[in-house]
Amino acid sequence: MSRVLIVGAGVTGSLCACLLRREMQSKVQIVVWDKSRGTGGRMSTSRNPDGTSSLADLGAQYISATQYYAQAHHSIYAELLAHGILKPLEATVEGLRDVDGTKNYVTPAGMSSIAKHFLKESGAQLHFDHHVTSLFRRGASWEVHRKGGEPEKFDAVVLTMPVPQILQLQGDLSDLLAADQRGQLEAVSYSSRYALALFFPPAATVPVPWAAWYVPGNPCIRYVAVDDRKRGQESPDCGSSLVVHTSVPFGLQHQELDKEEVQPIILEELHKLVPGLPQPTSTKCQKWRYSQVLTAVPGCPGHMTLLAEPLLVCGGDGFTHSNLDGCVESALRVLGALKEASVQWEAPR
Structure with missing residues (x-):
């Protein structure tokens, strides 16, 4: 069983977890971390x-x-x-x-009930007060570090926090970003x-x-x-x-x-x-x-794959637009990337 970490318990992260469970059933162990003490992200109640x-x-x-x-x-x-x-x-x-x-x-x-519904449907392991600080590539896995806790390994990582917070992550992420990817991410702006x-x-x-x-x-x-x-x-x-x-x-x-x-x-x-x-x-x-997003990633692609193997993918309204439908679009695109990666997970190692 492959372990997938979704960072962010907002609508994009919760819906992504729900759709992944429905698509892959028991083939994956889904873990959701959020740095706050509650569900919903910017749809909070x-x-x-x-x-x-x-x-x-x-x-x-x-x-x-x-x-x-x-x-x-x-x-x-x-x-x-x-x-x-x-x-x-x-x-x-x-x-x-x-x-x-x-x-x-x-x-x-309340608005947070949307994310709560999808998280419940996902059956994911949900952890609050888990603030991700850095990611390190360890062969076919990611070692994810957080404040005040032990690092854990995952086969795939999905980042759904605001884009500036993605760019602040330490570890191997900076070296892995292509110049054009970094430029696109740095151009994203919020009110x-x-x-x-x-x-x-x-x-x-x-x-x-x-x-x-x-x-x-x-x-x-x-x-x-x-x-x-x-x-x-x-x-x-x-x-x-x-x-x-x-x-x-x-x-x-x-x-x-x-x-x-x-x-x-x-x-x-x-x-x-x-x-x-x-x-x-x-x-x-x-x-x-x-x-709210003022300037999204050009073309609003819904997601950005930073590394295909082991999979590291970004999603959220910074890649679409700031409303429920923007989050849904992003979750669907991230799901597509996860399904592609599942071919490698299921292959003999």
């Missing part, structure tokens, strides 16, 4: 720390499927809808552009963004008529959402939450600051935009150094 059931999506907010991708990825959407992971977005979103044929969906259990969640106690009311609002012309805040209302789950018996996303220029201007320094700035601007907010029981601020 936070729960109110006071123990109430309110959730807040601090990354992606909803799913938009164009006519093309709704057809191309029909099986994925059908599966997520059948399991109740997705449901149609019916709440009012002020400023949302209406694109012909595009369907919008929300996640009743930076801060997200802030305010959790309110049960029976507290957020005094706005909308579920979400794209704020025009504000230098700090681009988007605000009453998160439970956005998902169609508003209830006076449960605590509510409000999510704020900053603008791209604000993120660029403040990207070197700690989130503790930025949170008061966001709160001050929020109270100007939405006066009369109830007192939150808790808040959580998230800094996304790599938020």
Whole structure:
């Protein structure tokens, strides 16, 4: 049985693990490492720390499927809808552009439920707080090192973290990169963004008529959402939450600051935009150094094979675009590379 390591428990990594299990059944042992303490990557969901059931999506907010991708990825959407992971977005979103044929969906259990579903289907060994630092080629295997732990060997490695983090890895990776590959990876760029969640106690009311609002012309805040209302789950018996996303220029201007320094700035601007907010029981601020892809790898190939044997392949939205369909496209391309490599795994050694 061959060991495959997938680095990153976001949508690309989790779907890749799921598809690999369905294609190769018991021929592979799938291991997923993530440096964070939870699933979802930039489709993350936070729960109110006071123990109430309110959730807040601090990354992606909803799913938009164009006519093309709704057809191309029909099986994925059908599966997520059948399991109740997705449901149609019916709440009012002020400023949302209406694109012909595009369907919008929300996640009743939060955006991270998409990655959780695929990871569960994959049966992968999932490990959090596993921060990969370096990779070394050892014959027909990769020796993967992480912070605070012993290195492990794998027959294939899939890297799905943001491209700048791939380029920071130590070991043999730097020597293996061809000049054109390095140039393509170094050209990938991302926006930076801060997200802030305010959790309110049960029976507290957020005094706005909308579920979400794209704020025009504000230098700090681009988007605000009453998160439970956005998902169609508003209830006076449960605590509510409000999510704020900053603008791209604000993120660029403040990207070197700690989130503790930025949170008061966001709160001050929020109270100007939405006066009369109830007192939150808790808040959580998230800094996304790599938020959405501004410039992807040319041609959006979905993946890049850095070495064919032993296989080392990269995937993620840096090779496509930053939404669910971009992650699906990348996972499918990575799966193709893994299936090709499986021929070598099954050959006598």
